[in-house]
Amino acid sequence: MNIIEIKDLSFSYSENLHALTDINLEIKRGEWISILGHNGSGKSTLSKLIIGLLKADKGEIYVDGLKLSEETVHDIRRKIGIVFQNPDNQFVGVTVEDDIAFGMENLCFSQPEIENKITEYAAKVNMLEFLKKEPQALSGGQKQRVAIAGILAMSTDIIIFDEATSMLDPKGRSSIMKYIKEINETGVTVITITHDMKEAVLSDRIVILKEGRIIACGDTIDVLNNKSILNSSNLELLLPLQLLHLLEENHQSNEKLKDILWRLSLNK
Amino acid sequence: MAIKFEQVNYVYPSYDGPAFSALKDINLDIDEHGEFITLIGETGSGKSTLVQHMNALIKPTSGSVTIYGIKIEHDTKAKGKVKLNPLRQRVGLVFQFPEYQLFEETVLKDIIFGPKNFGVKEEVAIERARQVIKHVGLSEEYLSRSPFNLSGGEKKRVSIAGILAMEPDILVLDEPTSGLDPKGRDSLLELFMDIHKKLNKTVIVITHDMNTVYKYASRVLVMNNGKLVYDGLPTELFSKDNIANWNLDIPEILDITYQLEDKYNIKFPKVPASLQDLYELIKEVIL
Numbered sequence: 001m002n003i004i005e006i007k008d009l010s011f012s013y014s015e016n017l018h019a020l021t022d023i024n025l026e027i028k029r030g031e032w033i034s035i036l037g038h039n040g041s042g043k044s045t046l047s048k049l050i051i052g053l054l055k056a057d058k059g060e061i062y063v064d065g066l067k068l069s070e071e072t073v074h075d076i077r078r079k080i081g082i083v084f085q086n087p088d089n090q091f092v093g094v095t096v097e098d099d100i101a102f103g104m105e106n107l108c109f110s111q112p113e114i115e116n117k118i119t120e121y122a123a124k125v126n127m128l129e130f131l132k133k134e135p136q137a138l139s140g141g142q143k144q145r146v147a148i149a150g151i152l153a154m155s156t157d158i159i160i161f162d163e164a165t166s167m168l169d170p171k172g173r174s175s176i177m178k179y180i181k182e183i184n185e186t187g188v189t190v191i192t193i194t195h196d197m198k199e200a201v202l203s204d205r206i207v208i209l210k211e212g213r214i215i216a217c218g219d220t221i222d223v224l225n226n227k228s229i230l231n232s233s234n235l236e237l238l239l240p241l242q243l244l245h246l247l248e249e250n251h252q253s254n255e256k257l258k259d260i261l262w263r264l265s266l267n268k
Numbered sequence: 269m270a271i272k273f274e275q276v277n278y279v280y281p282s283y284d285g286p287a288f289s290a291l292k293d294i295n296l297d298i299d300e301h302g303e304f305i306t307l308i309g310e311t312g313s314g315k316s317t318l319v320q321h322m323n324a325l326i327k328p329t330s331g332s333v334t335i336y337g338i339k340i341e342h343d344t345k346a347k348g349k350v351k352l353n354p355l356r357q358r359v360g361l362v363f364q365f366p367e368y369q370l371f372e373e374t375v376l377k378d379i380i381f382g383p384k385n386f387g388v389k390e391e392v393a394i395e396r397a398r399q400v401i402k403h404v405g406l407s408e409e410y411l412s413r414s415p416f417n418l419s420g421g422e423k424k425r426v427s428i429a430g431i432l433a434m435e436p437d438i439l440v441l442d443e444p445t446s447g448l449d450p451k452g453r454d455s456l457l458e459l460f461m462d463i464h465k466k467l468n469k470t471v472i473v474i475t476h477d478m479n480t481v482y483k484y485a486s487r488v489l490v491m492n493n494g495k496l497v498y499d500g501l502p503t504e505l506f507s508k509d510n511i512a513n514w515n516l517d518i519p520e521i522l523d524i525t526y527q528l529e530d531k532y533n534i535k536f537p538k539v540p541a542s543l544q545d546l547y548e549l550i551k552e553v554i555l
Binding site: 017037038039040085086088133137138139140141142144145163166167168169170171172173195233234235236239240242243246247250252254257260261264 | 280282288309310311312316364365368417419420421443446447448449450451452453476478517520521523524527528531543544546547550551554555
């Protein structure tokens with residue numbers, strides 16, 4: 001069953017600035033899908049359209065059977081959490097704990113429940129000792145972890161991570177990715193917007209946007225190895241696959257080497 | 269010596285709970301010319317706090333930072349004899365997400381804003397803008413455009429042009445490539461390399477990307493929990509022993525190299541600097 005259906009969607013910021021053209025996409029309940037593409041390809045615009053922050057010029061969006069409209073937008077936002085790239089744009093609380101509580105308060109969680117979840121999710125993103133801190137005492141990466149905790153605590157059916165890990169250090173990034181995998185395994189539908197093939201590798205399916213159009217949509221393992229498609233949208237093959245392509249172009253590979261490089265690519 | 273840190277400590281004040289010690293006993297020398305430095309460390313390790321001392325945006329709680337001969341200490345006042353403006357002109361700082369700091373109607377006005385504040389005549393500033401817009405890889409035609417209709421990568425370039433127009437001797441960039449697609453990231457890093465080589469400026473880049481460190485840096489600084497724990501060559505930093513001891517994330521090229529050595533139970537005669545290098549090593553040793 002599809003939790004999100006996007007039909008013939010188009011959006012322009014102005015007459016000359018077409019951000020998205022004729023987007024058709026179905027996302028299954030419980031699926032993890034990565035949306036990739038060059039800067040300005042329309043990835044973030046698409047996520048803003050899905051949660052109704054922008055209004056489409058043409059086409060329809062269905063979330064969990066509800067057609068997105070002015071009447072349904074608030075119900076739809078209860079089903080979708082979104083974490084943006086720049087944490088300064090979404091830090092609304094006076095302290096870390098206020099900030100984590102904010103989303104849950106809007107969804108009318110009970111006070112004891114909010115308090116429990118603040119501790120639970122602050123611990124998950126390793127920010128427990130910072131609960132009383134003000135945002136200016138936090139680094140960019142720490143603020144981002146707080147934002148992620150606040151969204152996770154809302155326990156929505158769908159979570160969109162819009163380049164949410166680009167501010168994090170490698171360790172912070174891999175721990176968040178591990179956690180995204182965990183919540184996806186509990187049935188939450190996940191959409192990650194990223195430039196990082198190492199993150200995309202974890203998802204079930206990859207969509208590639210170029211200049212506002214979908215130029216590829218398929219199983220991760222297939223899209224991952226499509227050098228020309230990736231390069232045409234300013235992306236690059238994973239390094240082990242770059243090496244494999246270099247070897248194969250020069251007829252220098254063998255089965256064992258190929259196997260090792262694929263395993264390295266897929267983190268196995 | 270352009271910048272000298274001597275026993276620098278910095279504590280963030282707090283109104284509730286214990287104060288946070290962000291820098292602990294930092295000693296560091298930065299040369300004016302010829303260095304391409306990367307600064308790495310976990311989030312919250314003190315990287316941004318460290319670079320904000322480099323042009324006296326914040327002052328040490330104890331110890332001193334000497335910037336082009338002017339000593340900045342806890343009680344140094346901007347009024348009176350010490351002028352901080354010249355320092356800020358010589359050490360150009362590009363913050364995280366500089367694109368959010370664009371505010372003028374045109375790219376030209378945004379670029380000349382900084383130099384004009386430092387007393388540069390408008391005609392001179394405009395002439396500089398024409399130069400620097402090319403240095404950041406954009407055409408002069410961009411000068412008349414609104415900064416708000418540019419892509420993220422273009423905005424970053426414009427904000428870097430604004431700093432270059434102040435003609436700093438040292439350029440410090442706080443995570444300049446985060447959020448850029450791989451092609452945009454590479455072209456921006458090539459741009460910094462160009463500025464470093466052609467204009468002979470020291471460039472300091474804060475990054476989390478070990479591939480960047482490995483490919484570009486002549487020197488790498490590692491911050492950990494407020495302390496400067498490594499100051500040296502990238503090749504040494506990423507030796508097998510250090511990686512194990514320091515729990516470092518390693519450049520991908522080295523990761524593949526070490527994994528192949530393990531799987532084939534071999535040792536390559538050298539450490540590859542690039543993918544092409546590794547390809548040659550594989551041909552020589554494995555195939």
